[in-house]
Amino acid sequence: MCGIIGHAGRADRTLDVLLAGLEGLEYRGYDSAGVALANGDLDVCKREGEIEMLQRAVDPGLGGPVGIGHTRWSTHGPPSDANAHPHTDCSGDVAVVHNGIIENYDELKAKLREAGHEFDSDTDTEVVPHLIEDALAGGASPEEAFRSAVARLEGSYALAAVFAGSEALLATRSGSPLVLGVGDDAAYLASDVPAFLEYTDRVVYLEDGEFARLESGTWSVTDASGARLDKSVSRVEWDAEETAKSGYDHYMLKEIHEQPRALRKCLRGRVDELTGTVNVEALEGLEADAVQFVACGTSYHAALYGAQTLRAAGVRAQAFLASEYATSPPPISDGTLVVGITQSGETADTLAALRRAKGRGVETLALTNVVGSTAARECDRTLFIRAGPEIGVAATKTFSSQVVAANLLSASLAERGDAREVVEALRDLPGQVQEILDSSRAEEVADRFVDSDGYFFIGRGYHHPVALEGALKMKEITYRHAEGFPAGELKHGPLALVTDRTPVFAVVTGDGEEATKTVGNVKEVEARDAPVVAVTDGASEVERYADEVLSIPETHPRVAPVLANVQLQLVAYYVAAELGRSIDKPRNLAKSVTVE
Structure with missing residues (x-):
C-alpha cells in the first residue's frame, strides 16, 4: 500500500529522481516519506506527513550514484519520523525500504535484540537492515547479506537496499510488486510505473523470488540461487501526460472526464456492430459451466454486476469478496471459471483468492487494467480493460470500464441473450457519457x-x-x-x-x-x-x-x-x-x- 522508488545513475540526478518518483506515487496513499542516498557514506532523511515535509527537510546538495525512496502507509506503528522508511542498521551503513508485511518479525526482532541490536521504530521492516548487518559482520558481501536476510523472512514484501561504500542497489519481491525501468544512462526501480515514467517507458517486471541489482545505469536479474535470468524488456503504452492533471483541479475529476475515451479503448476491436457479436482474442475458446467472481471495493461492485449479467444469460455466476473467498472458499466444481477483478492487478486479497482457486485446479481469468501486473502474469487468461493510468485513489473510469468488460465476458460465455442490442448500446455509450459530462x-x-x-x-x-x-x-x-x-x-x-x-x-x-x-x-x-x-x-x-x-x-x-x-x-x-x-x-x- 506504499510506494518504492530507486535510481542508479548520475550522482547529481539521484535526489531529484527520488523526490519526483515519490510524488508520482502519492496516489497510492501514504503518511510519511523518506530517501536514502549512498555515496561513500549513507545519507538518510525521512519525515512524517506529506512529501512537501521531506522536501523541506532534505539537503538539496545530497548526491550519490544510487538511492532509494519510500512513501509509507502505516501498518506497524503510527505515522512518525521514526517509523518512516528507509530503516537502517545499528551502524547506519545499510538502508532498506519495504512494502508488505513481515509476519515473523517479532521472532526475528527478539533474536536480534538478544544479539545486541537496538531498534528505533515500531515497524516490522526494521528487522531487515539488522539481519543484513549480522550477515555483513560475518564476512558476507552486500549481495550475499541481502539474500541471507531475505531467506529468513516470512510474509509479503518488496524490498530494496543500498549500502555505504557500495554503488549497487539490491531488490527483491514476494507477493508485492516491483518493476525495473531501463533508461539510456540510468536504471530505475519502483512499485509502480508512474514513479519513473517521465524518464523511460521501457520496463522489466520482477516475479516473486527474483532479485535485481542496479548499478550506474546497468541492471541484472537473478533467481534465488543466483543464476542470471534473461528478462524481456517491455514498453509501457502510457505516456507521462496521461498521468498529469491536464488543467483539472483533481485527478479524480480528470479521470471522470476521461471515461468516454476509456470506454472507446475498452471496446475498440472487440465488438462487431454489424453482426452484434463480441470477439475478444483473450476469451477465444473460453468455456465455463459456472463463474465465480472475486474482488474488493469498487471492483467487487463490478463483480456483482458481472455475475448478474451472466445469470441473466443463463450462466451460473456468483460474486465473492476476495478476502472472504481466500480464507473460506465456496464449493467449486470442474468447469468453473474464477474471475479476479482488480484495477491494479496487485490487490493482495484478490491475488490470494485467485491463487486459492488455481490451487484447486480451475481456470482463472484476470480482469485488470495493468499490463504486466501480478494478476495478469499469474492467471490463465487476462482481459485488459484498457482504461489507462488512474491516479485518484477513488476509482472512477476503471469501474465503468470494468462494467463494460464484464459485458464482453458475458457475451463471450453466454449461449443466449440480447447481444446485438447490448452491442448497439455499448457503441453509443461513450457519446452518452460525454453528454452527461457536458450537461x-x-x-x-x-x-x-x-x-x-x-x-x-x-x-x-x-x-x-x-x-x-x-x-x-x-x-x-x-x-x-x-x-x-x-x-x-x-x-x-x-x-x-x-x-x-x-x-x-x-x-x-x-x-x-x-x-x-x-x-x-x-x-x-x-x-x-x-x-x-x-x-x-x-x-x-x-x-x-x-x-x-x-x-x-x-x-x-x-x-x-x-x-x-x-x-x-x-x-x-x-x-x-x-x-x-x-x-x-x-x-x-x-x-x-x-x-x-
Missing part, C-alpha cells in the same frame, strides 16, 4: 445537500451495484456517512435512519416492473420527508416524487448503470470539493492495497 446538474445537487447528516443510495437489479458504488464514492472522498441498498430492502430496517436530513438517491430507469417497484420505494421515502434525488432516464414517473433530478439518456438496461454511475461520481466529487477534502488522497486509503 450534468450534479454540482447544483451537491451544493444543496452538502450539509446533510448522511446519504442513502437505492437501486434494483443492475442498479443495485451502482447504489453500492455511489455510496462508496461518497464515503471515500467526503468522509460522510453513506449507505447503498437494494431498493426493496430499505423498508426492512434502514428506513429507521431516514430523516429530512438524509437525501436518498434513487436510480430508476425504464418503465418495467423494477422501475415501478422502485418508484414505490421512493414514495415511502417521500412520506417520511426525506429529500429524493432521482437518477433517471425519464421513462418512469419517478420525477413526480423527486426533489432533484439527474438525467441520463435512454439506453439498454445493461448499459444504463454506467450512465447513472457517472452522475453519482460527480455528486460525490462536488460534495467533497465543497467540504475541502483531500479528494485524490483520501485519509487512511491507498490506491493499491497490497496487504491482506
Whole structure:
C-alpha cells in the first residue's frame, strides 16, 4: 500500500529522481516519506506527513550514484519520523525500504535484540537492515547479506537496499510488486510505473523470488540461487501526460472526464456492430459451466454486476469478496471459471483468492487494467480493460470500464441473450457519457445537500451495484456517512435512519416492473420527508416524487448503470470539493492495497 522508488545513475540526478518518483506515487496513499542516498557514506532523511515535509527537510546538495525512496502507509506503528522508511542498521551503513508485511518479525526482532541490536521504530521492516548487518559482520558481501536476510523472512514484501561504500542497489519481491525501468544512462526501480515514467517507458517486471541489482545505469536479474535470468524488456503504452492533471483541479475529476475515451479503448476491436457479436482474442475458446467472481471495493461492485449479467444469460455466476473467498472458499466444481477483478492487478486479497482457486485446479481469468501486473502474469487468461493510468485513489473510469468488460465476458460465455442490442448500446455509450459530462446538474445537487447528516443510495437489479458504488464514492472522498441498498430492502430496517436530513438517491430507469417497484420505494421515502434525488432516464414517473433530478439518456438496461454511475461520481466529487477534502488522497486509503 506504499510506494518504492530507486535510481542508479548520475550522482547529481539521484535526489531529484527520488523526490519526483515519490510524488508520482502519492496516489497510492501514504503518511510519511523518506530517501536514502549512498555515496561513500549513507545519507538518510525521512519525515512524517506529506512529501512537501521531506522536501523541506532534505539537503538539496545530497548526491550519490544510487538511492532509494519510500512513501509509507502505516501498518506497524503510527505515522512518525521514526517509523518512516528507509530503516537502517545499528551502524547506519545499510538502508532498506519495504512494502508488505513481515509476519515473523517479532521472532526475528527478539533474536536480534538478544544479539545486541537496538531498534528505533515500531515497524516490522526494521528487522531487515539488522539481519543484513549480522550477515555483513560475518564476512558476507552486500549481495550475499541481502539474500541471507531475505531467506529468513516470512510474509509479503518488496524490498530494496543500498549500502555505504557500495554503488549497487539490491531488490527483491514476494507477493508485492516491483518493476525495473531501463533508461539510456540510468536504471530505475519502483512499485509502480508512474514513479519513473517521465524518464523511460521501457520496463522489466520482477516475479516473486527474483532479485535485481542496479548499478550506474546497468541492471541484472537473478533467481534465488543466483543464476542470471534473461528478462524481456517491455514498453509501457502510457505516456507521462496521461498521468498529469491536464488543467483539472483533481485527478479524480480528470479521470471522470476521461471515461468516454476509456470506454472507446475498452471496446475498440472487440465488438462487431454489424453482426452484434463480441470477439475478444483473450476469451477465444473460453468455456465455463459456472463463474465465480472475486474482488474488493469498487471492483467487487463490478463483480456483482458481472455475475448478474451472466445469470441473466443463463450462466451460473456468483460474486465473492476476495478476502472472504481466500480464507473460506465456496464449493467449486470442474468447469468453473474464477474471475479476479482488480484495477491494479496487485490487490493482495484478490491475488490470494485467485491463487486459492488455481490451487484447486480451475481456470482463472484476470480482469485488470495493468499490463504486466501480478494478476495478469499469474492467471490463465487476462482481459485488459484498457482504461489507462488512474491516479485518484477513488476509482472512477476503471469501474465503468470494468462494467463494460464484464459485458464482453458475458457475451463471450453466454449461449443466449440480447447481444446485438447490448452491442448497439455499448457503441453509443461513450457519446452518452460525454453528454452527461457536458450537461450534468450534479454540482447544483451537491451544493444543496452538502450539509446533510448522511446519504442513502437505492437501486434494483443492475442498479443495485451502482447504489453500492455511489455510496462508496461518497464515503471515500467526503468522509460522510453513506449507505447503498437494494431498493426493496430499505423498508426492512434502514428506513429507521431516514430523516429530512438524509437525501436518498434513487436510480430508476425504464418503465418495467423494477422501475415501478422502485418508484414505490421512493414514495415511502417521500412520506417520511426525506429529500429524493432521482437518477433517471425519464421513462418512469419517478420525477413526480423527486426533489432533484439527474438525467441520463435512454439506453439498454445493461448499459444504463454506467450512465447513472457517472452522475453519482460527480455528486460525490462536488460534495467533497465543497467540504475541502483531500479528494485524490483520501485519509487512511491507498490506491493499491497490497496487504491482506
